[in-house]
Amino acid sequence: MSLAQHRQLNLAAAGRGLVLLVALLVGSPLAVSPAAAVQQAPVPPPPTSMAAMGDSITQAADACCWYGDHPANSWSTGTAAWDGTRSHYERLRALNPAITGRNHNVAVSGARMSDGPGQAQRAVAQGVQYVTLLLGANDVCTSAPETMTDPETFRAQLRETLRILDAGLSGRARIFVASIPNVHQLWNLFRADPVAAFVWDVADICQSMLAPGRTEAERAAVQARNVALNAILRDECGAYPRCRFDGLAVFNFPFQRVHVSTLDYFHPSLAGQAALADVTWQASWWR
Numbered sequence: 001m002s003l004a005q006h007r008q009l010n011l012a013a014a015g016r017g018l019v020l021l022v023a024l025l026v027g028s029p030l031a032v033s034p035a036a037a038v039q040q041a042p043v044p045p046p047p048t049s050m051a052a053m054g055d056s057i058t059q060a061a062d063a064c065c066w067y068g069d070h071p072a073n074s075w076s077t078g079t080a081a082w083d084g085t086r087s088h089y090e091r092l093r094a095l096n097p098a099i100t101g102r103n104h105n106v107a108v109s110g111a112r113m114s115d116g117p118g119q120a121q122r123a124v125a126q127g128v129q130y131v132t133l134l135l136g137a138n139d140v141c142t143s144a145p146e147t148m149t150d151p152e153t154f155r156a157q158l159r160e161t162l163r164i165l166d167a168g169l170s171g172r173a174r175i176f177v178a179s180i181p182n183v184h185q186l187w188n189l190f191r192a193d194p195v196a197a198f199v200w201d202v203a204d205i206c207q208s209m210l211a212p213g214r215t216e217a218e219r220a221a222v223q224a225r226n227v228a229l230n231a232i233l234r235d236e237c238g239a240y241p242r243c244r245f246d247g248l249a250v251f252n253f254p255f256q257r258v259h260v261s262t263l264d265y266f267h268p269s270l271a272g273q274a275a276l277a278d279v280t281w282q283a284s285w286w287r
Contacts, residue, residue: 046096047129052076053119054134056109062263064270075276076132077103085274112138116161124168136180140226141206145218155232175243179230179251183209184223196265205266246283253279
């Protein structure tokens with residue numbers, strides 16, 4: 001082989017190396033996707049106990065049949081075999097029967113992130129190996145846009161919540177943080193429904209977004225706060241190796257009218273709880 005041919009081969013190899021490097025940097029199809037990287041990460045052993053932290057969504061409030069909490073239908077720790085929801089607990093029980101009966105729901109309807117540290121202490125007291133956290137909807141859904149939780153206050157409360165969990169749980173424990181649902185999507189679905197509008201108004205539900213007199217600018221401000229708080233959830237969870245954020249799976253889920261309870265036109269219905277369980281499980285540690 002001539003010297004000129006050697007040079008041509010070396011230049012071609014260098015060019016291929018440069019293309020590969022650029023592809024990895026800019027995220028072309030040649031690069032390893034974040035999802036693939038997660039799939040390649042070691043899967044921890046299934047837990048033998050769990051706790052669900054959150055608000056009325058995790059208590060499955062108004063999901064079915066009558067007003068009030070229905071924890072047996074919860075997306076996280078639910079146990080009802082008839083509801084069509086395969087909760088995290090039910091899926092984990094199939095992987096590890098040792099978790100049977102060791103599912104604790106410490107969520108409280110109406111809770112905000114300010115209640116996170118107290119719920120974290122209760123989860124730690126249970127000595128669980130897995131915690132789900134879905135908090136923040138009530139920090140966005142308030143009486144008015146100006147009463148929403150300030151982002152830095154939210155960050156401090158979340159940071160303390162995660163600190164308590166990380167310090168108090170065993171080294172084997174894992175934490176899963178779900179994003180706050182898209183409340184503007186709820187407005188879009190039912191904005192022309194007079195029954196929903198009546199219920200929202202009379203029951204004083206999420207008036208920061210759903211009050212009939214809100215301007216589009218006000219609704220946009222609430223949506224922006226929804227997005228900002230989700231970014232805080234992502235960033236603060238990302239500071240802990242044992243914490244996994246859902247990657248905005250809940251926020252981005254295009255829920256439809258069937259997923260919303262017709263008791264209050266706000267909380268997930270049974271179909272909504274089932275969808276929430278599916279979406280969050282796909283982003284979880286054991287999917």
